[in-house]
Amino acid sequence: MKIKLLTLALMSGIALAACSADDTDADMAATTPDPAMTDPATDPMATTPDPMTDDSMAAPGADMDIVANASNSPDHTTLVSAVQAAGLVETLQGPGPYTVFAPTNAAFDALPAGTVDGLLEPDSKDQLTGVLTYHVVEGSLDAAALTQQIEAGNGEARLTTVAGGELVAKANPAGGVTITDAQGNTANVTTADLRSSNGVIHVVDKVLMPAS
Incomplete structure (x- = not known):
């Protein structure tokens, strides 16, 4: 352009x-x-946002894995650090495919004070792993497939995460898709279909939390 x-x-x-x-x-x-x-x-x-280029994780390398693409984004440094602390790098570099809802740095910053630091403590590794894998769904679910599931589900799609919990995807009346977590928090998909060699990334503006 x-x-x-x-x-x-x-x-x-x-x-x-x-x-x-x-x-x-x-x-x-x-x-x-x-x-x-x-x-x-x-x-x-x-x-008019372009879901492939209108984000800090712009122009992702379709030949690179999910971790590599996230690592190239200056707006996802907290997420990458958390993935490393949880020991999930190798998993998310695996064949998958995976669908990852990737919170931005701002999304992590919006959590209550001390939450991120607490999750990054070595003693909190299991809890951190649970939070991060709650953002991952098996299979490559791009925006078109997600929309189809929402329509087939009469307005919502229930997604089972790798952590075993559930996310609810709905069409946003203002456009796009929202993702609601087990605690009732709703995140917006701000950038969709960032494709990687082992799946697809959708950027979200909130951290999704599993049931406490």
Whole structure:
């Protein structure tokens, strides 16, 4: 998109320069990029999110595993650290396939003070493992398949996690999909279908918690 917009901006500049070669102001305007053409915040087309590129885990490597793709995301450093602390790296690098609902750093930061530090303590490894595997569903469940399950379930899909608990997926009236955990907390899928060699990642804006 940015390349196309930049090309249009350059073409406009050439046309203006040809019509007003002696007009210094016009020439300067033609060679100065329009902020609206280069700034995603003011580009009306940029407001439509692309689930494959509109996240910090952008342009994932389909030939890389789930852990490798998450490790390349600056917005999932807490998740990666937790996976390492729980000893789940090898598991999530396995053949799978897996569907992972990946909370952002901000999602972990929103937990009550001390929660993350407590989970990362060596004595809390079993609890941490339970929380993380509660975000993982066996099979590669992309957005299309998830939507089909929601429709087939009369508005909701019940997903059994690797931890053994259940997540409930529903269509969000505002668009997209929501995931509700065993404690009644609801997360939004903010970016879908980040494909990896051993499954698919959906980014969520809250940490999903199993039954206490």
